[in-house]
Amino acid sequence: MEPNQKITPEWISSAKARGEKIPALTAYDYPTARLLDEAGVPIILVGDSLGMVVLGYPDTTQVTLAEMRHHVAAVARAKTRALVVADLSYHTYDTPEEAVVNAHILVDAGAEAVKLEGGIEVVQEIRELRRGNIAVMGHIGMLPQSVKEEGGYKIKGRSDAERERLLADALAVQEADAFALVMELVEPELAREITDGLHIPTIGIGSGTHCGGQILVTHDLIGAFPWFRPKFAVAKADVASAIRGAAEAFIRDVRT
Numbered sequence: 001m002e003p004n005q006k007i008t009p010e011w012i013s014s015a016k017a018r019g020e021k022i023p024a025l026t027a028y029d030y031p032t033a034r035l036l037d038e039a040g041v042p043i044i045l046v047g048d049s050l051g052m053v054v055l056g057y058p059d060t061t062q063v064t065l066a067e068m069r070h071h072v073a074a075v076a077r078a079k080t081r082a083l084v085v086a087d088l089s090y091h092t093y094d095t096p097e098e099a100v101v102n103a104h105i106l107v108d109a110g111a112e113a114v115k116l117e118g119g120i121e122v123v124q125e126i127r128e129l130r131r132g133n134i135a136v137m138g139h140i141g142m143l144p145q146s147v148k149e150e151g152g153y154k155i156k157g158r159s160d161a162e163r164e165r166l167l168a169d170a171l172a173v174q175e176a177d178a179f180a181l182v183m184e185l186v187e188p189e190l191a192r193e194i195t196d197g198l199h200i201p202t203i204g205i206g207s208g209t210h211c212g213g214q215i216l217v218t219h220d221l222i223g224a225f226p227w228f229r230p231k232f233a234v235a236k237a238d239v240a241s242a243i244r245g246a247a248e249a250f251i252r253d254v255r256t
């Protein structure tokens with residue numbers, strides 16, 4: 001691929017055949033999107049994790065489509081080479097028709113693909129989105145929009161029933177023509193088995209190292225949300241300390 005060539009869903013979906021691993025990170029604003037793009041990240045996800053790390057909500061279930069649209073538009077203004085994927089927020093894809101109408105709102109704001117949570121239960125929604133030529137990324141395993149029903153963020157795929165279900169979910173999402181599949185908190189051996197069984201890339205988060213790529217919430221990667229970081233996320237920077245240090249230095253400068 002040429003250095004400035006635009007990343008497309010097709011380029012991502014064929015990454016496994018090329019033996020290429022896909023790094024992906026979240027962004028919710030213009031400067032972060034621009035910096036990630038300049039660093040060469042191929043997928044930028046405007047995740048509904050913005051509910052926690054930007055808006056201060058306890059989980060993703062309070063994030064509205066209007067909030068997603070606002071942040072997608074900011075990211076899109078960075079005009080990235082990266083593919084900009086946006087999360088369809090909580091209860092915005094309860095029917096195939098609703099999924100299409102709401103996905104168009106995000107696409108009109110600048111999203112180049114949408115992500116939605118679930119396996120077999122969202123196949124009709126994925127198919128309808130694809131019929132409307134909207135690129136779709138799947139998301140199985142721990143589903144943050146169902147955290148209340150699930151009673152927390154727990155590893156998935158430890159029981160035989162969960163294993164069978166996740167294997168079937170992954171195949172169903174691929175069959176419905178998603179271009180990639182996020183697997184969140186999937187037991188690593190199962191994540192490997194699912195990855196080996198698909199032709200589209202799996203993008204893991206807390207699912208071991210044998211996925212076709214990895215995604216992280218950027219705030220976790222750069223240490224910008226010091227009050228909580230999941231165990232699997234290794235911070236490569238300490239932005240929280242840099243902000244506190246700069247603010248303290250400014251306070252000293254003003255006072256002296």
Ligand code: KIV
Nearest residue numbers: 026047048049182215
């Ligand atoms: O909302 C988000 O940021 C996500 C990733 C954690 C996969 O869905």
